[in-house]
Amino acid sequence: MKSGVAIAFALVAVLWLGTAISAHHPISAKFDDTKPQTLTGVVTLVDWRNPHVHIYMNVRGDNDADNWAVELESPINLQSSGWTHDSVKAGDAITVTGITARNGSRQLWATKIVMTGTGKEVLHFTPPSPPALLANRPAPRWPDKQPRLGPSAGGAQGYWAFPSSTVLAEATANVPAMDQYGLLKNVADAKLVAPMQPWALALYEYRQKRFLQDDPTYINCKPPGGPRQFQLSYGVQLVEDRDRQRIFVLIGGGNNNYRIIYLDGRGHTGQVGGDDDNPLYYGRAVGKWESDSLVVDTRGFNEDFWFTNGGLPHTEQLKLIEKFTRENFDTLKYEVTVDDPGAYTRPWSSSWTLRWVTGQEMPRHLCQENRP
Amino acid sequence: MRSLIIALAVFAACLTSSTLTSAQEGHPLKGSWLGTWGPAKTHSNDIVLVLDWDGKAITGMINPGTDDAPIKNATLNPDGWVVHFEAAIKDKSGVLNYVFDGKIENLSFHNRTIVGTWKNQRESGQLKISRQ
Numbered sequence: 001m002k003s004g005v006a007i008a009f010a011l012v013a014v015l016w017l018g019t020a021i022s023a024h025h026p027i028s029a030k031f032d033d034t035k036p037q038t039l040t041g042v043v044t045l046v047d048w049r050n051p052h053v054h055i056y057m058n059v060r061g062d063n064d065a066d067n068w069a070v071e072l073e074s075p076i077n078l079q080s081s082g083w084t085h086d087s088v089k090a091g092d093a094i095t096v097t098g099i100t101a102r103n104g105s106r107q108l109w110a111t112k113i114v115m116t117g118t119g120k121e122v123l124h125f126t127p128p129s130p131p132a133l134l135a136n137r138p139a140p141r142w143p144d145k146q147p148r149l150g151p152s153a154g155g156a157q158g159y160w161a162f163p164s165s166t167v168l169a170e171a172t173a174n175v176p177a178m179d180q181y182g183l184l185k186n187v188a189d190a191k192l193v194a195p196m197q198p199w200a201l202a203l204y205e206y207r208q209k210r211f212l213q214d215d216p217t218y219i220n221c222k223p224p225g226g227p228r229q230f231q232l233s234y235g236v237q238l239v240e241d242r243d244r245q246r247i248f249v250l251i252g253g254g255n256n257n258y259r260i261i262y263l264d265g266r267g268h269t270g271q272v273g274g275d276d277d278n279p280l281y282y283g284r285a286v287g288k289w290e291s292d293s294l295v296v297d298t299r300g301f302n303e304d305f306w307f308t309n310g311g312l313p314h315t316e317q318l319k320l321i322e323k324f325t326r327e328n329f330d331t332l333k334y335e336v337t338v339d340d341p342g343a344y345t346r347p348w349s350s351s352w353t354l355r356w357v358t359g360q361e362m363p364r365h366l367c368q369e370n371r372p
Numbered sequence: 373m374r375s376l377i378i379a380l381a382v383f384a385a386c387l388t389s390s391t392l393t394s395a396q397e398g399h400p401l402k403g404s405w406l407g408t409w410g411p412a413k414t415h416s417n418d419i420v421l422v423l424d425w426d427g428k429a430i431t432g433m434i435n436p437g438t439d440d441a442p443i444k445n446a447t448l449n450p451d452g453w454v455v456h457f458e459a460a461i462k463d464k465s466g467v468l469n470y471v472f473d474g475k476i477e478n479l480s481f482h483n484r485t486i487v488g489t490w491k492n493q494r495e496s497g498q499l500k501i502s503r504q
Contacts, residue, residue: 197427199399202450206479214480216397303398315398317427342399342427 026181029213031071031109035100039068039108040116043092048085050366051218053078055088055110057096068106070096070113073125076234076363081126093117102211128233130162130355137329139292142242147292147326149238149247151358159252159362160332160354161235168227168308168336169193170348182310184208193312200313200343207311215306221367223257223281226298226307226320227336230354234363238324247287247294252362261285261296268299279316281305294324315342330356396503399425400476400484401448401455407501409490414468415461421501434459453479455486468492474499 041059044067053072058065072078075085088094093116101107113123140152151157167182169175169192176189184190190205207214216222224232234252241248245264251257259282262271268284269277279302287296299319301307307314323335335351338344396403401423410417423432423446430446439461446457453476460467474488485502 199448199450202453203400203479210480303396303402306397313398315402315425315427342425 026179026183026212026215026218027109028179028181028183029211029215029218030101030107031099032102033099036097037100037108038095038097039070040095041065041068041093043088043090043094045090046085046088048075050074053085055094055096055113057094066106068108070098070108070110072110072123074365076365077125077128080128081124083123083125087122088113094122128162131357133330139326139328146289149240149294149324149326149332152329156359158356158358158360159235159237159250160230161233161252161357161362162355163231163334163352164354165350165352166231167310168231168312168338168350170195171350178310180309181212182308183212184310193310194338194348195345196313197343197345203313204311212311215311216304217306218367221255222305224251224254225281225283225301225305226314226318227322227334227338227350228306228308229254229259229282230334231309231352232365234365235354235357237362250362253365255366256364257282259285261287261294263287263289268297279303283318283320292325296320296322296324298322313343314338314340317342327353332356396482399448400453400479401425401430401446404504405486405501406504407485407499409497409499409501412495412497414463414492414495419499419501430457432457434461448476455488461492468494472499 039057039059041057043055043057045056047054047056051074053075055070055072057068057070059068095114095116096108096110097112098108098110110123112121114121140148140155142148166180167178169178172192174192176192177185179185184193187205187208190208191201193204196204217224217228229249229251230236232251232253236252237250239248239250245262247261247263249259249261251259262285266286268286271284277300280300281302281304283298284300285296285298287294289295297319301314301316301318303314303316306312307318318338318340321337321339325333325335327333332354333351334354335349337347337349339347402425403423405421405423407419408417409415409419420435421432422436423430430448432443432446434441434443441459441461443457443459448455455472455474455476457472459470459472461470462468470490470492472488472490474486476484476486478484483502483504485500488499490497490499
C-alpha cells in the first residue's frame with residue numbers, strides 16, 4: 001500500500017517537474033554567449049528528436065565522469081546541412097565547443113564538434129537560404145485573373161518562407177535593433193517597438209530581460225497565432241479551396257496547425273464549427289479580395305500565446321487587418337495592422353515579404369511533447 | 373489499492389494538463405484568483421477574486437455569488453507590479469470599507485500570486501491569492 005502510494009506520488013512529482021522544466025527556446029533564452037566552453041569526452045547517446053537534437057556525452061570531471069547534454073539545431077536543419085543521426089554515434093570521442101547554459105546546468109549549445117581521434121570537424125550547420133531569384137516572373141493567376149497564392153496551374157508545388165523580417169515592430173524610421181528571435185540589443189529601446197500601454201511595455205521589457213525564456217510557444221508548444229505564423233523558420237503554405245471559398249494556412253513551424261480564412265461572406269461571430277465563439281489561438285479570419293490583394297480581418301484571439309517573436313503582449317481585444325499581395329511569382333508582401341486597445345495606445349502597422357520556394361515540400365517542425 | 377494508484381495518477385495528469393491549459397499572457401491581473409485573507413472576524417478565511425481589464429480600467433468582483441462585492445479604484449503600477457483596489461462590503465453592522473495593497477510575484481507564471489495586505493475600519497491582515 002505504502003509503496004503504491006509512493007509510486008503514485010512519484011508520478012505526480014515527475015509530471016509536475018516535467019511541466020516546470022520543459023523549455024524549447026531561442027538560443028539566447030537558454031544559453032549565454034558570454035560563457036564559451038570546450039568539452040572533450042565520449043558520446044553516450046544521440047537523441048535525434050524535435051525540437052532540438054541532443055548529444056549526451058561523458059566528460060571526465062575531478063572525481064568522476066560528468067554527463068553533459070550538448071544541444072544542436074533541429075533535425076530538419078541538421079539534415080538540410082548533411083547530418084544524419086549516424087554522423088556522431090555512441091562511443092565516439094568528440095571535442096565540442098559552444099556556450100553554456102545560463103542556469104549553470106551541464107548543457108552546452110554546440111557551435112563546433114571535432115572527432116577527437118582524427119581532428120575532423122563534423123558539425124557543419126549551414127542556415128537555409130532563399131533560392132536564387134529567377135527572372136522577374138508575373139504572379140500566376142486563376143482563369144478569372146485573380147492572383148493565385150500557391151503554385152501556377154499545373155506548376156510545381158511550393159510554399160512561402162524566408163520572411164524578410166522575423167520580428168514585428170511598428171514600421172517607423174526608428175525600429176530598434178533586435179536579433180532574429182526578437183530580442184532587443186538594448187532593452188531601453190523597447191518603447192520604440194510599438195505604441196504600448198504602460199503595463200504592456202513593462203511586461204514586454206520583463207520578457208526581454210528574461211531572454212524570452214517564458215515564451216509559451218517554446219515552453220508549452222503553444223500555437224503561433226497572429227503575424228508570428230508568417231515569421232517562423234519553416235514557412236507557410238496557402239492552400240486555396242475556391243469551391244468552398246476558403247484558404248487554409250498551413251504553418252510549417254506550427255505543430256501541424258492550420259488556420260482557415262473564410263471568403264464566403266460570413267461574419268466573425270456565430271460561425272458553425274463547434275468553437276462557440278470562444279477565443280482561439282488563430283482567431284476567426286474572414287477575407288475578401290480587393291483588386292489584387294487579399295484583405296483579411298481576424299479577431300477573436302485568446303491570450304494564451306505570444307503573437308510575435310520577441311514577446312509583444314496582446315489581449316482578447318486584438319484585431320488584425322492583414323493584406324496579402326503577390327507582387328510577382330516569387331514575392332508575397334504581407335502587411336498587418338495591429339489594433340488592440342487593451343494593450344496599445346493606437347493601431348500600428350508593419351510589413352515584410354516572403355519568398356516562394358518552388359518544388360519543395362514545406363518542412364513540418366513539431367515542438368514535441370514540450371521537450372527542451 | 374490499484375484503483376487508488378490509478379486515481380492519483382489521473383489526478384496528477386489533471387494537475388499537469390490544467391497547468392498547461394490555464395496560460396494567460398495578456399494583462400497580468402486578468403483572471404480568477406483564489407487564496408486567503410484571514411483569519412478575521414469580519415469575513416471568512418478564503419477569498420475568490422475575479423478580475424478583468426477592458427483596456428482602460430481594472431474591474432472585478434470579490435467572492436462572486438451570494439455575498440459578492442465589486443472592487444473599485446483598482447490600479448496596477450507596472451513599476452514593481454504594485455496592485456491596489458478597494459471594496460465596500462456589507463455585514464450585519466453596516467458597510468466595511470476594505471483597502472487592498474499587494475504586489476504580483478512570479479509574473480511569468482500561469483499561477484502567479486498577489487501577496488499583500490488588507491484593512492477595514494475594524495481589522496487588518498494578510499492577503500495571498502494565486503491566479504487559477
